[in-house]
Amino acid sequence: MNRREFAKLLGLSATALSGIPLGVTRAVGQTKGGTLNTIIQPEPPILVTALNQQQPTLTLGGKIYESLLRYGSDLKPLPGLAESWTVSPDGLVYTFKLFPGITFHDGKPLTSEDVVFSVTKVLVETHARARGTFLRIDKAEAPDPLTVVFTLKAPFAPFLNSFDCTTAPIVPKHIYDGTDFRKNPANAQAIGSGPFKLKEWVKGSHVHLVKHEGYYRKGEPHLDEIIYRVIPDGASRAVALEQGKVQLTQWTDVELFDVARLSKLPNVEMTTKGYEFFAPHFWLEFNLRVKPMDDKRFRQAVMFAVDRKALLQRVFFNLGKVATGPVSSKTRFYEKDVKQYDYSLDKAKALLDEMGLKPGADGKRVTIKFLVPPYGEIWQRSAEYFKQSLGRVGIDLQLENLDLAGWAERTSNWNYEMTCNLLYQFGDPALGVSRSYITANIRKGILFSNIAGYSNPEVDRLFEEAAVATSDAKRQELYTAVQKIVVEEVPIAWMVEQDFPNFIDKRLKNVITTGIGVHETFGAVTLG
Amino acid sequence: MTSASINSGGRVFAVALALAGWFVKFVAVVLVIATFNFILVHAAPGDPAQVIAGQSGASDEKLLAQLRAEYGLDKPYPIQLANYLKRVVTLDLGYSYRQQRTVASLILERLPATLLLTATAFTLALLSGIILGTLAGVRAGKWSDTLLTIVSLLLYATPVFWLGLMLVLLFSVQLDWLPAFGYVTIGVPMTTLQRMGDIGMHLILPAVSLAAVYLAIYTRLMRSSVLDVTHQDFIKTAKAKGLKQGRIIIRHILRNAMLPIVTVAGMQAGALVGGAVVIETVFAWPGLGRLIYDALLQRDYPVLLGVFLVMSVIVIALNLLTDAIYRVIDPRVSVRAAS
Numbered sequence: 090m091n092r093r094e095f096a097k098l099l100g101l102s103a104t105a106l107s108g109i110p111l112g113v114t115r116a117v118g119q120t121k122g123g124t125l126n127t128i129i130q131p132e133p134p135i136l137v138t139a140l141n142q143q144q145p146t147l148t149l150g151g152k153i154y155e156s157l158l159r160y161g162s163d164l165k166p167l168p169g170l171a172e173s174w175t176v177s178p179d180g181l182v183y184t185f186k187l188f189p190g191i192t193f194h195d196g197k198p199l200t201s202e203d204v205v206f207s208v209t210k211v212l213v214e215t216h217a218r219a220r221g222t223f224l225r226i227d228k229a230e231a232p233d234p235l236t237v238v239f240t241l242k243a244p245f246a247p248f249l250n251s252f253d254c255t256t257a258p259i260v261p262k263h264i265y266d267g268t269d270f271r272k273n274p275a276n277a278q279a280i281g282s283g284p285f286k287l288k289e290w291v292k293g294s295h296v297h298l299v300k301h302e303g304y305y306r307k308g309e310p311h312l313d314e315i316i317y318r319v320i321p322d323g324a325s326r327a328v329a330l331e332q333g334k335v336q337l338t339q340w341t342d343v344e345l346f347d348v349a350r351l352s353k354l355p356n357v358e359m360t361t362k363g364y365e366f367f368a369p370h371f372w373l374e375f376n377l378r379v380k381p382m383d384d385k386r387f388r389q390a391v392m393f394a395v396d397r398k399a400l401l402q403r404v405f406f407n408l409g410k411v412a413t414g415p416v417s418s419k420t421r422f423y424e425k426d427v428k429q430y431d432y433s434l435d436k437a438k439a440l441l442d443e444m445g446l447k448p449g450a451d452g453k454r455v456t457i458k459f460l461v462p463p464y465g466e467i468w469q470r471s472a473e474y475f476k477q478s479l480g481r482v483g484i485d486l487q488l489e490n491l492d493l494a495g496w497a498e499r500t501s502n503w504n505y506e507m508t509c510n511l512l513y514q515f516g517d518p519a520l521g522v523s524r525s526y527i528t529a530n531i532r533k534g535i536l537f538s539n540i541a542g543y544s545n546p547e548v549d550r551l552f553e554e555a556a557v558a559t560s561d562a563k564r565q566e567l568y569t570a571v572q573k574i575v576v577e578e579v580p581i582a583w584m585v586e587q588d589f590p591n592f593i594d595k596r597l598k599n600v601i602t603t604g605i606g607v608h609e610t611f612g613a614v615t616l617g
Numbered sequence: 618m619t620s621a622s623i624n625s626g627g628r629v630f631a632v633a634l635a636l637a638g639w640f641v642k643f644v645a646v647v648l649v650i651a652t653f654n655f656i657l658v659h660a661a662p663g664d665p666a667q668v669i670a671g672q673s674g675a676s677d678e679k680l681l682a683q684l685r686a687e688y689g690l691d692k693p694y695p696i697q698l699a700n701y702l703k704r705v706v707t708l709d710l711g712y713s714y715r716q717q718r719t720v721a722s723l724i725l726e727r728l729p730a731t732l733l734l735t736a737t738a739f740t741l742a743l744l745s746g747i748i749l750g751t752l753a754g755v756r757a758g759k760w761s762d763t764l765l766t767i768v769s770l771l772l773y774a775t776p777v778f779w780l781g782l783m784l785v786l787l788f789s790v791q792l793d794w795l796p797a798f799g800y801v802t803i804g805v806p807m808t809t810l811q812r813m814g815d816i817g818m819h820l821i822l823p824a825v826s827l828a829a830v831y832l833a834i835y836t837r838l839m840r841s842s843v844l845d846v847t848h849q850d851f852i853k854t855a856k857a858k859g860l861k862q863g864r865i866i867i868r869h870i871l872r873n874a875m876l877p878i879v880t881v882a883g884m885q886a887g888a889l890v891g892g893a894v895v896i897e898t899v900f901a902w903p904g905l906g907r908l909i910y911d912a913l914l915q916r917d918y919p920v921l922l923g924v925f926l927v928m929s930v931i932v933i934a935l936n937l938l939t940d941a942i943y944r945v946i947d948p949r950v951s952v953r954a955a956s
Contacts, residue, residue: 493663495661536676
């Protein structure tokens with residue numbers, strides 16, 4: 090007996106339910122059309138990516154809002170709304186040529202005016218991450234409807250890495266010009282220029298996107314519609330995938346302990362590709378203002394005392410790689426020839442002894458409070474793992490659990506001793522790495538700043554020079570030098586370059602094609 | 618005749634006085650609750666600006682200042698509280714800047730789903746609890762009573778999320794009889810009748826899961842209450858008069874045994890509205906419970922306060938309703954005594 094027969098049995102009447110197709114609704118073998126069912130969790134508050142950059146907003150908003158460029162797995166720029174671009178030899182003038190015939194979802198054309206408006210008026214006002222980059226623009230011009238020219242005040246190497254859909258979504262000037270962006274009633278419609286537009290959003294249930302008929306890329310989008318379902322419970326999400334109710338999962342949709350089991354499903358493929366732009370780096374964070382964490386030897390001892398391979402295997406279920414320093418090996422300018430911290434309790438103990446931090450009668454050398462961030466299962470388990478590991482060398486961690494608001498309040502105001510954290514690298518060390526180490530970014534009350542309070546003038550100088558150097562070779566040289574220093578001083582104990590699993594129905598093609606992965610437009614995705 | 622009309626006039630006056638008293642109490646309790654909610658909600662560490670920053674992967678002073686100004690968090694607490702109470706009195710629940718919607722519209726959007734779920738579960742639990750409890754009570758000591766007692770004890774001890782997941786595994790994954798989650802099939806055009814049938818199918822598992830625990834409570838309560846009444850003198854009198862067993866149970870035992878059930882049910886009906894959060898999460902049911910939970914984690918103060926207020930009003934109203942039902946079941950409870 091299947092569900093329809095069961096419904097009849099219940100007397101929910103044959104007429105009541107006949108005609109409601111179940112599961113995937115189209116014939117196999119087509120490459121045009123079809124519905125992609127996937128998951129969004131937690132539910133985003135709004136869908137306008139220029140106004141809100143929470144992870145789910147960006148994943149879903151990538152279909153609605155597009156930017157000038159896309160980035161391959163190697164993080165090299167690819168055409169987005171811009172068909173081509175040039176950079177002047179002094180690294181100051183960036184000229185973008187847009188594709189002809191781009192329209193917004195309301196039918197109005199997207200021109201260079203919209204690009205200039207979005208970047209210089211909206212994003213510098215509403216987008217914390219974009220603000221840091223786009224405030225460096227001296228002049229933004231739109232000489233003709235398809236040409237945009239940005240002139241920088243001074244060279245900034247990662248400028249060309251800042252035009253992905255999560256950093257620089259293009260919004261319609263005719264809707265936002267002269268309004269209070271955050272309070273604009275049009276935010277509910279989320280008018281962008283991406284291949285999919287918002288049809289319906291039933292809060293707490295689903296977001297329904299349909300094809301944007303006027304999309305500028307010939308033949309795209311292939312899919313007719315995408316339905317993002319809000320499924321808050323991890324076990325229910327796994328069931329949805331197993332039953333084929335959803336054909337795609339991303340980020341933390343599937344709990345890590347379920348990955349091995351679900352990878353065996355015959356109808357789906359699992360890949361961890363597509364997170365290169367974000368390159369999430371998981372680490373243990375010290376408060377360098379608190380003794381004994383101000384001592385380099387203590388921090389080195391922590392690096393030696395944690396068996397990071399075992400952490401990766403047992404807590405992260407091997408989804409990732411052991412991190413060796415501040416820069417992710419998935420991104421550019423990574424240096425692998427740095428000081429190595431192999432797992433050695435003896436080395437850790439020797440360093441602690443050398444500092445004069447001797448064990449007391451109970452074997453404890455020092456007691457440290459550890460804030461457990463509330464991001465889910467692996468964070469709790471990681472914290473417990475750190476407690477066990479450091480306990481073996483006499484460092485006693487007292488775990489304290491908080492919810493997100495409480496944790497953010499405590500850490501950003503430096504009211505913590507130790508915690509762990511996950512930061513994205515955003516495609517370039519000048520965007521995602523230096524922020525955690527430079528003196529200028531020690532800012533109380535601000536998350537993802539240099540909350541540890543690390544300060545080294547040489548490190549500041551190297552990061553600053555690398556950000557404005559115009560040749561990649563020069564930048565590599567500077568980043569290599571800074572990585573060697575920072576790894577020696579361990580202001581942060583890097584643990585794991587975390588991977589996230591994407592489960593993809595085998596009938597879906599072209600889902601993960603770039604370094605932005607599931608944030609891509611999905612215009613090229615086909616089903617069948 | 619004269620004395621009768623004075624009596625009825627006095628009665629109307631007493632009822633009016635009681636209603637006025639109720640109303641004053643109602644408003645006072647709501648205001649106290651609103652103040653208490655406000656203090657409680659703001660006592661939790663962190664604020665919505667930090668949460669948004671924490672989930673965005675990047676932050677700066679400007680973002681935090683903008684968000685705090687938008688939420689009205691840049692003003693001192695007493696002024697925020699005064700503004701809030703002023704809005705409560707004018708029945709304005711406020712605006713969620715996070716979701717860019719009025720709180721009233723957010724609640725109204727979610728309330729039907731929650732009421733459908735909790736009302737179904739409540740009715741299911743109450744009716745089956747009364748029937749099963751009575752059956753167990755009148756057959757006390759027999760095997761059917763033991764069986765019912767064991768089953769209800771098991772249900773009572775089962776965590777509700779676990780029961781929900783097990784039901785999903787059995788009825789959705791193994792048998793494929795019922796949908797595993799959601800409120801309605803998405804993206805399929807349906808007639809009203811089809812839609813109702815579809816929602817009904819989606820409703821079965823969450824409603825049964827939610828009803829299970831309460832069913833167990835009512836069964837056990839009803840059983841002991843029935844046992845209690847059965848040993849009273851007037852039941853013996855009824856038996857001695859030669860009344861039939863069925864009539865004794867329905868007319869004499871049930872009516873008297875119902876009072877404790879009404880008391881407990883009245884208290885729990887309010888709890889059901891908020892208590893559905895776990896079931897709503899497991900079954901991705903778009904109800905009020907999840908709205909509260911999300912608002913709490915995100916420190917979406919206006920939504921949180923709005924939902925708390927609506928729930929307290931519902932609870933107070935249900936308590937009044939319970940009082941009224943008392944009077945119907947037991948004429949000895951007078952209007953004056955309740956006021």
